[in-house]
Every structure is written in structure tokens, then in C-alpha cells.
Amino acid sequence: MNHNLRASISKEVTTATQSQSVQPRQASKKFDNCVTKFAFATKTGYSPKNPNKTNQDSFLVLPHLGEYRRTHFFAVADGHGINGKLVSEYVKTILAKEVEQNIKYTFDQAKINQRVVDSTEVKEQLDKSFNRVTDGLYKNSGINLRFSGSTCVSVLIVGNKVFCANVGDSRATLARKKEISNSPGQSKLVGIPLNRDHKADEPDEQQRIIASGGRVAAYRDMQGNPLGPARVWHLHEDIPGLAMSRSFGD
Secondary structure (H helix, E strand, C coil), rough: CCCCCCEEEEEEECCCCCCCCCCHHHHHHHCCCCCCCCCCCCCCCCCCHHHCCCCCCCEECCCCCCCCCCCEEEEEEEEEEECHHHHHHHHHHHHHHHHHHHHHHHHHHHHHHCCCCHHHHHHHHHHHHHHHHHHHHHHHCCCCCCCCEEEEEEEEECCCCCEEEEEECCEEEEEEEEEEECCCCCCEEEECCCCCCCCCCCCCHHHHHHHEEEEEEEECCCCCCCCEEEEEECCCCCCCEEECCCCCEE
């Protein structure tokens, strides 16, 4: 089964708050490059039966993508399975090349033709980049993908617009300051999910899996009670048991 039919590009947001109306270009220069700092951290998942578990995360940081000062790309790939680290590293390497090449080409063409890049073009290039990573994994990577793969969540920032593309159940979240009602001068940070987790029990995902000849079920204990999240299985075999409905690789 091919779980990675398309990257899910489900959210495009602006970093301006709802109270900020659209201003003329000269009044919005402070939003030209909204990324002033970035940092990253990763930690191995806890596994009591495997204290020496390998950290299979790979992260990607591309500030000033394609030499465009207002454009930045960030991504995290979370590998799983025996060769999960190899897969996440491959995703990191190839996705970086594809996104930079495709987004730069789109912006360069718009610059030559003296026009504004449409959001649809950006989304199409992200989708194209994700699909090329999938093709490369199967055709060129040489990695055994039978029980190994990786999720990926990515964020492309263009000026004050944020585009998010993902495969799997890794999530990107935007933290936005929000005023507290009835408390003048007080505010709090509110988390806004930028993508939808690809889970097997989501109605549309479950329908797609079943239509492709798979089935969706959780693990069962000795009494037949479901344990943990819904997983993806072959119709007549208890493999692979993916805890997400899409991934790079398996």
C-alpha cells in the first residue's frame, strides 16, 4: 500500500493578528521578514525495553531559502522502524534540495515576469517536492523500506505568510499572543495547530485505506480489548501496524 499519496497542505495563515487590518506596503515593512531567531532541539523517545534506542529524528533549517531574504523553510522528520534514521536523513537531504529548487524557480519566474507569486503555486511546489522525495526513496535510496519509514512536518514562511505541509502524525504549532478578556494589558500564548495529524481512524483516511485493500484496527490484548491507537494493516496479515495513516517509506 502507498500511504503517502499526497502531502497534506492544510493550513495557510498570516502572522498578523486579526485586529491588524491590511495596510499599504510602506506601512507593513516590519513584517517583511518576520523570522528573527530560530532554534531546535530533539530528544530520543522513551523506551524502557531499549535504553540505547537511537534518536531517529532529523531536522532541516533553511533560512533565506533560495537567497530570498523573506523566505525560510523548517522541517522535522521522525523516523520509525529498523531503518528509520536512514529514512529521516534521506527525507531531510532530498526535501531540502527539492524545496529550495522548486520554490526558487517559482519566485525567480515571478520576478522575471514582474508578478506576485500566488499561494496556490507555493502549495503546488511543496506537494511536488514531497512526491519527489517519495519517488526517490523507492527508486534511488537503496533503503529497505519494508518496515521502516518517517513522518515529516514542514513550515515554509514567506514574509508574513506561513505554509505547512506534512506526511504522518508530526505536528507544527503556531504560538500567538492573545489578549485576555476582562484583563486589560494581560495576554497569553495560544497554540494554533497548522496541520492535521494523519491518523488511521480519521474517517476519510480510514475510507482511503480500506479502498486500497488495507484495514484499520488497534492492537488487542488477551481478552480482545483494543490497546493504543488505530493502526494500518494488510487485509489478511498483521503487518505492518503503522500508528499513522501516511508516511515516507513503509
